[in-house]
Amino acid sequence: MKTDLISNDIQLDSSGKLIHLLGLKGLSKNQLTRILDVADNLIDDQGDLKKSKALDDMSVANLFFEPSTRTRNTFEIAAMRSSANVINVDLANSALKKNEDLLDTMHTLQAMQIDMFVIRHKQSGLPHYVAENISNIAILNAGDGINAHPTQALLDMLTIRQHKQNFEHISVAIVGDIVHSRVAHSDIQALKTLGTTDIRLIAPTGLQYHDCNSQCIDNIEIGIKDCDVIIVLRLQKERMLEADIPNEQEYFDNYGLTPERLALAKPDAIVMHPGPINRGVEIDSSVADGNQSVILQQVTNGIAVRMAVMEILAGKS
Amino acid sequence: MKTDLISNDIQLDSSGKLIHLLGLKGLSKNQLTRILDVADNLIDDQGDLKKSKALDDMSVANLFFEPSTRTRNTFEIAAMRSSANVINVDLANSALKKNEDLLDTMHTLQAMQIDMFVIRHKQSGLPHYVAENISNIAILNAGDGINAHPTQALLDMLTIRQHKQNFEHISVAIVGDIVHSRVAHSDIQALKTLGTTDIRLIAPTGLQYHDCNSQCIDNIEIGIKDCDVIIVLRLQKERMLEADIPNEQEYFDNYGLTPERLALAKPDAIVMHPGPINRGVEIDSSVADGNQSVILQQVTNGIAVRMAVMEILAGKS
């Protein structure tokens, strides 16, 4: 399905309560802010995550049709920290060729008294399809095709808020393969909802993404000038040809975030990356490890945000 | 080992107490009824499963020599709902060629203080062999070759009892590859123990199974006439040649449960299937999803029955 045709309407019930998290499109500023508030409350004064008993009567199933150990682990850890039972259902090699078979599997898991599905799938819109066809179970989108990765965007917003306090008066640069990045698409959506107007999408010509209201720039020096936040995307090697990039060195020469380029941003600009980083490809090691980098704080926030979303969907926060 | 030579005697201790669940042969009506009663008590008035603390000092190991994610998940979920620790020991590719090595592995797990083994193995009688050779640990058979799958039969009995109240005055039709189905074998055993006399085994000539006291019928219209319960088996594609079935369409034409055929049974007949279903092969979608279908209720009952068996074997119920 074309991603701009995918609707998230079903994630709200008739009273406007969040019952699934399919994407950030369609969520109000208040709704996003509430998720960030709940997540913030799960972090103590030392920046450590609290443990929560909120989900101690819940069972969560991780349904990963696309292998991603790292993301699956974050949901597993978040569920455990909220005291839920977690089951990993291995579907990466499953032969669920027909949607009917897929729904049968989902209904079966629901009948086993699983309360929440965390779904990752390479097909855009798949979590929405499941949510439309199964009642009384919460669906949490952990990444669908190139469509959305809402918890990643939420953790990015939480990180920005912790450092910048507001969204209205900041400028945010996103650098890399924006057209194929569900992270970038969800970030743009969230930033706009939260009030950011100065969003700069910095990408080689072949990887540009046209979004009304955001600026497309193919020169990183121009793009990051005086910005407050730089979100560096991971380079997917299979996209390099499409963008006419002959090799990693050339990408680094043209788009890698170096100390020199970072110096063009505001002095207190923060550097973000969804991980795992390719050092020397999209980011220089000294920047990744430098004092403007908040990359590991993003990881911690990722657990807090996932705990928060699970607790909200379960009606426990 | 020929399955009729496999004895379940060892599953009772000298006082008649259940210490393993190897198969249903040899269990009395009272013993089966007690398991169903404990399972029923784990389901609340809304049909939802309760959580139980019964096994909170127990560790259960899932030993699946035959890959079956779905069945393994049911035992994992059941153990977690009873508050046990669960460990999945991956043995699908293990090179335990000699029985001695197998027993060494089992003794080692026992020495790690595992209290219960859930075993699935393609060799009929393997759980019995383990139970004979290891003391002081409960063995739960999760399917051995074509021999038995006792928890599946117990969940089927629980489902029948919830709808029909008695076993003596009902007629039950089992449709499909009966000769190779451990589910069917365990169902027949349980039904006979519980008092059902009208059991109809409906299968193509090549897949028939000769059981004294049950009727073998190769015509589904005749077989399901006026019956109260229809248990549809999953068609295993590798058996089709053996039964002289050229393709799935022909199987459906001759044995698929359609609305027309279902109309031949009693108006309140229930339709059961062990899952996962092959829609359009052994069952029509409208029947699988229709209001006589209790297939998803079977799934929920499967968790309750496995919790019940684990709690009984642990001496906690």
Add this chain to the structure above:
Amino acid sequence: MKTDLISNDIQLDSSGKLIHLLGLKGLSKNQLTRILDVADNLIDDQGDLKKSKALDDMSVANLFFEPSTRTRNTFEIAAMRSSANVINVDLANSALKKNEDLLDTMHTLQAMQIDMFVIRHKQSGLPHYVAENISNIAILNAGDGINAHPTQALLDMLTIRQHKQNFEHISVAIVGDIVHSRVAHSDIQALKTLGTTDIRLIAPTGLQYHDCNSQCIDNIEIGIKDCDVIIVLRLQKERMLEADIPNEQEYFDNYGLTPERLALAKPDAIVMHPGPINRGVEIDSSVADGNQSVILQQVTNGIAVRMAVMEILAGKS
């Protein structure tokens, strides 16, 4: 790295407190004894393991770069028995080619609020490298190359102490591929620290290991004469050529522990093996299952020792 160049200094903080367990070299007799005492307290009078709540606010990650289901299960079970959350991070096939990428993965897991890493890696010294480069997380070495396997040696010491009460006046024979065995290297280290002076290393010429103060012997009958403890090592088949052993039968003929050979040791000598055993290769079945064998007690002690080490590293014991 050559194993004799690997330093464990970093496992103690400036006050001498154990903060990692990388190896036994560098630990004092008091420190080893304390670990054994904590482990002993986790075993009740019947020889069963207690459950502990000590780690109920901790998360432990098993990072196994080398596949070893058996050892991973022991750490998983130990962590669960101490009430920790456990996450298995599958790294056996991970493409962490550069050390930088490895550290990024570790830092990311730490940012997810994992409190302890259990690491197995085929590269000697890898856990030490991680401990040197990451702060504020406990590293537990579960076997690194041919360097060390400290928890295995600790469980061996606990087993010896339970049967022999002292280490000073006993003679210990280790039989097998000593040069390649991290178990043997850690055992020798521990025995020397605890005061054992009569250590006999029995191996074919090609598999001998030269350790100052221990005797190298290529004849098993001479080696085990009048000894108190016999530790039989597992024969790794790929080492047979190196030791000029044409086949398993010849190894058994020359080095297998038979009842006749065992009779040369003291009458109350105990027989140990790290498992899994190759019956009829390094040990005769009647010896493995005989009343001098303490092999399964070693397995139980292995859980107790791992619980103890985790609790000590967490500052909970």
